[in-house]
Amino acid sequence: MINAYSYRAGLIAAAISVAHTLVSYIVGIDLFTNLWIPSVIAIGIIVYLIISLKKVRTILGGYMSFTEGLANFFIMSLVYVVISQLFYFLIVNVIDPEFGIAVNDVIIEKAIGMMENFGAPESEIEKALVDMEAEFESKSTFIGVITSMGKILAFFLVVGAIVSAVLKRKNEGNIETID
Secondary structure, eight states, X not given: OOOHHHHHHHHHHXXXXXXXXXXHHHXXXXXXXXXXXXXXXXXXXXXXXXXXXXXXXXXXXSOBOHHHXXXXXXXXXXHXXXXXXXXXXXXXXXXXXXHHHHHHHHHHHHHHHHHHHTTOOHHHHHHHHXXXXXXXXXXXXXXXXXXXXXXXXXXXHHHHHXXXXXXXXXXXXXXXXXX
């Protein structure tokens, strides 16, 4: 049984992600390509979804099966991923494609700089450059976005399975709960 709170939690997580993307876009490319802030936000969103699943269990009377937990966590993740990824796609591919190209260029420059700092051979750097350009090109298509969403959702499915296994609680006394 999917609880309405799961949709709300997914929308809140998506709103946080969309706000970050919008602020980063407005502030500029340096904030948009900063790795630390999105990493902290992603961890925060995962923690928020875990806390939200615990709240769903409370709403369900303190009991939740593994399947209920996984289904609710997946719905939260689905809402979050679809909205945030589509908004990102719109910003970098529809609203301002030049910005999307500039973002890719900065990411490539940073990656090459790191590889050079670690002493990577020129052939490895060239190969990485070709791979990154191909990846960015594939992600700029709608099919690429769908594929990316699938990978992200697979990750969230694994997290959801672990969290659901930890949070599941059976009603051992067969006591009927009142909603």
